[in-house]
Amino acid sequence: MDRNQQDDFLIFAEDEQENIAGAGYVKERWKVIIVDDETEVHNVTRMVLSDFEFDGKSLEFISAYNETEALQVIKDNPDTAIILLDVVMDQDDSGLRIVKYIREQLKYHWVRIILRTGQPGQAPEKIVITNYDINDYKEKTELTSQKLFTTIMSALRSFRDIMVIENNKIGLEKIINSSADLFELKSMRKFASGVLTQLTSIMNLNKNALHCNSYAVSKGQEAIYILAATGDYCPDENVRVEEVVPEHVLRSIENTFREKKGDFFDDHFTWYFESKTGSENVIYFEGSVKLNEWNRYLIEIYCSNVSVAFENIYLNEEVENTQKEIIFTLGEIAETRSKETGYHVKRVAEYSKLLALKYGMPEEEAEIVRLASSMHDVGKVAVPDAILNKPGKLTSEEFETIKNHTIHGYAMLNHSNREIIKTAAIIAHQHHEKFNGQGYPNGLSGENIHIYGRIAALADVFDALGSERVYKKAWPLEEILDYFRQESGQHFDPRLVSIFFDNLPGILKIRDQYTDAANYQSEPEALT
Incomplete structure (x- = not known):
């Protein structure tokens, strides 16, 4: 120029x-x-x-x-x-x-x-x-x-x-995609966390948007609890909301529960959800800018979808809780017939989950093992009472009859396509197999025994040895531990035995939490 x-x-x-x-x-x-x-x-x-x-x-x-x-x-x-x-x-x-x-x-x-x-x-x-x-x-x-x-x-x-126009298109696409993702989530806490994350994504389309604080809370019988949270105030889940959130947030949440409806304000909005079973939840979202008409429209569409998903989660939880009760009841029925405490079922379940987690299983799979292991002896319902509760030594024929409870249990459970029942069928069938191949019913050895069966075997024997039965007294803890050391690689998977000893304080905590006072001898010195 x-x-x-x-x-x-x-x-x-x-x-x-x-x-x-x-x-x-x-x-x-x-x-x-x-x-x-x-x-x-x-x-x-x-x-x-x-x-x-x-x-x-x-x-x-x-x-x-x-x-x-x-x-x-x-x-x-x-x-x-x-x-x-x-x-x-x-x-x-x-x-x-x-x-x-x-x-x-x-x-x-x-x-x-x-x-x-x-x-x-x-x-x-x-x-x-x-x-x-x-x-x-x-x-x-x-x-x-x-x-x-x-x-x-x-x-x-x-x-x-x-x-x-571009942001509106992105916002709608996110609502469609996130709504589909939410319907895949079955855990209420994961669901609540997903809702907060996706709301933040939907509302903060500009990469320079300021940070947002948000909470998903649930109203219990006596208090309001945190389900999930993001932002500056990000407490642990399941704590009382008044212990962690600022006063202005608490007032807004309480007002929303009181009025049973959400509202939009200059710097935040709330949304109220109530399920058909009466469960109440509130979303509190605190943003950096005033919401315009389109923002509110996006929120209303999204939260309408969330309301349906909330309802589905609650219904799913109700079904799952009912299934869990049935599963534990079945396990307890079998133990009751053999005059053993129902706490045996609970302890074996909790031991199994701890071992599964320490073995490296994800939380969801470990929880399935916990539930399924409660039915490890369900096949005992097919064993005659006279044999099951005989105080003296069993004859060889009677012992063969007892051994068949693994086959009966598998036959009862192996027709289901439900993951929990399929896992229970494996455990019922294999929890008496031994790592050295000397167990029953099929004489499986090593890793040919499913990990579920290996875990249940260790959990069941530990609890059985420490419990008083009609045919034996409870073993002292130190004797049980010596037996486990001897049977590592013989009866039990050696890796699981190592995990067992590494986590012995947690095992004993479960034992003491669900103890039968007459069945256990206190051995605190065994931890040292």
């Missing part, structure tokens, strides 16, 4: 309207990239637009002085609103090459590109507008301060509206 053209360009500064000095700092700003090989162009553009503000946000200027710089700066700032682009720089068509890079390679279709040229003969307006995806074309000589202001204002309005 020659000196006369530069002077013409500088003229627009004279039309500048009254400067608004001392304007307050606005954290969020519109990014404007200035691409020009003339330093004066950068300086004057910044000066003229220094007090510009649109929708409560000022401008953030980023400069590039040649084609190479421009390519990198534009790539590094995908959230740019406007690019003021010179045509002639390193080469006569540098600006036009940058346009093609932006649209075709980076695929930044939303940024507004304003082509500014001091040499219109090099890039005639009609040809450029027709062949290149730009949004405005200005000769530098025509850009007074007022026209530049108008051009920027018009471009920002266009960019804002495009981004609103």
